[in-house]
Amino acid sequence: MQEIIIRNLMSQLDLDREAITMESRFVEDFSMDSLDMVEMLIDLEKETGVKVPVEEVADIHTVGELVKHLEGKQA
Amino acid sequence: MMAPVEIAGVAKCLPETIVTNAQLESLVDTSDEWIKKRTGIHTRRVVDGETATGMAAQAAREALEMSGTRKEEVGLIVACTITGDDLTPSMAGSVQKALGIQNCAAFDVSAGCTGFVYALVAAASMMETLGKRAAIVVASEAMSRYTDWTDRSTCVLFGDGAGAVVLRRSETPCLHFPVLNAEPDTDEVIVLKKEARSTPFSPNGGETKQFIRMKGSDVFTYAVRVLEDTLKELRAGCGARPYTKVIPHQANEKIIDYVVRSMGLDKEQFFINISNYANTSSASIPIALCDAWESGWLDAGDRVALVGFGSGLTSGGAVIDWTIPKKKEN
Numbered sequence: 553m554q555e556i557i558i559r560n561l562m563s564q565l566d567l568d569r570e571a572i573t574m575e576s577r578f579v580e581d582f583s584m585d586s587l588d589m590v591e592m593l594i595d596l597e598k599e600t601g602v603k604v605p606v607e608e609v610a611d612i613h614t615v616g617e618l619v620k621h622l623e624g625k626q627a
Numbered sequence: 628m629m630a631p632v633e634i635a636g637v638a639k640c641l642p643e644t645i646v647t648n649a650q651l652e653s654l655v656d657t658s659d660e661w662i663k664k665r666t667g668i669h670t671r672r673v674v675d676g677e678t679a680t681g682m683a684a685q686a687a688r689e690a691l692e693m694s695g696t697r698k699e700e701v702g703l704i705v706a707c708t709i710t711g712d713d714l715t716p717s718m719a720g721s722v723q724k725a726l727g728i729q730n731c732a733a734f735d736v737s738a739g740c741t742g743f744v745y746a747l748v749a750a751a752s753m754m755e756t757l758g759k760r761a762a763i764v765v766a767s768e769a770m771s772r773y774t775d776w777t778d779r780s781t782c783v784l785f786g787d788g789a790g791a792v793v794l795r796r797s798e799t800p801c802l803h804f805p806v807l808n809a810e811p812d813t814d815e816v817i818v819l820k821k822e823a824r825s826t827p828f829s830p831n832g833g834e835t836k837q838f839i840r841m842k843g844s845d846v847f848t849y850a851v852r853v854l855e856d857t858l859k860e861l862r863a864g865c866g867a868r869p870y871t872k873v874i875p876h877q878a879n880e881k882i883i884d885y886v887v888r889s890m891g892l893d894k895e896q897f898f899i900n901i902s903n904y905a906n907t908s909s910a911s912i913p914i915a916l917c918d919a920w921e922s923g924w925l926d927a928g929d930r931v932a933l934v935g936f937g938s939g940l941t942s943g944g945a946v947i948d949w950t951i952p953k954k955k956e957n
Contacts, residue, residue: 563888564888585664585665586843586844587665587843587844587847587881590844590847590848591847591851591881591885594848594851594852594885595889606844
């Protein structure tokens with residue numbers, strides 16, 4: 553899951569791999585807004601089949617938190 | 628079955644008043660930078676004296692003139708709008724009257740922002756059924772009349788305007804692969820609700836306050852899915868001769884950006900004019916078609932996918948073979 557999220561963020565935000573860590577914050581570090589978050593969730597649903605409504609990630613701020621959330625939903 | 632038709636004329640009509648993002652900063656808590664970044668919109672036109680019907684009639688008149696079609700040859704007018712001036716007569720009927728066309732079929736289509744695609748397919752199909760030689764398809768919207776100017780999430784998104792085409796029977800079919808779809812809007816993600824007025828027999832009606840309401844994230848998710856699906860379906864329909872250009876409904880540039888990235892397409896293939904007009908609902912595709920031709924982006928021989936998506940929830944597309952030479956070469 554971690555690899556999938558990192559790969560999608562690299563593609564969506566045109567980032568280098570080194571720029572993305574588990575501590576990276578979506579808003580503060582990547583300047584992502586709510587539509588960017590929706591885009592990310594659509595990409596992740598396509599690849600993993602896990603549907604995450606945008607409201608669910610309101611309290612998720614870092615890449616690591618998202619990994620944990622998606623892995624929890626997948627289990 | 629659709630008649631073999633070509634688009635023989637195209638025109639647009641826009642209100643004179645231009646509203647900038649900066650002007651909206653004085654109405655709601657927003658900023659020029661925020662609107663541009665999130666939507667691609669720089670300005671929009673809004674009616675101030677103009678009407679949806681008046682703009683429709685003007686666009687239809689100019690498209691008819693460009694096509695060289697005589698009024699007597701027009702056997703059908705299909706209009707689409709979600710913000711028409713009257714419940715009855717239809718906008719198509721009012722356009723007919725304004726153009727002085729004595730006898731033809733005339734009716735309206737309501738399919739949200741996909742309205743023009745639905746109207747185009749309906750017109751070509753009815754031309755075949757009724758044996759008509761030419762049809763006017765016109766879309767016109769006065770979105771600003773139904774915009775809540777205190778709601779910053781929607782008021783920055785919409786604009787007013789009209790666009791029209793003339794369909795004429797042709798030896799070679801130039802309109803192909805119609806795709807029309809609708810799915811239930813169970814979560815009411817785009818609505819413009821009408822409240823029933825009180826009557827002496829039913830005093831509990833509401834006030835007439837009709838505004839567009841949208842759930843932005845849900846609309847975005849829906850839009851990118853159906854835009855992508857429709858483009859794929861059209862591409863499959865085209866077979867060995869794929870479309871090379873796309874004129875999508877101009878709702879939000881981020882929707883187009885997403886699909887470009889997701890499908891690995893070239894953004895240059897997409898005609899985008901949302902920066903000037905914002906989302907003009909059903910009128911956005913014919914306005915874009917007109918701008919695409921007037922700017923020289925569109926040339927005879929181009930195969931173009933038209934794709935719409937919007938309230939309903941509707942979606943649809945069709946492929947056209949454009950036959951009118953570049954304007955600058957006319």
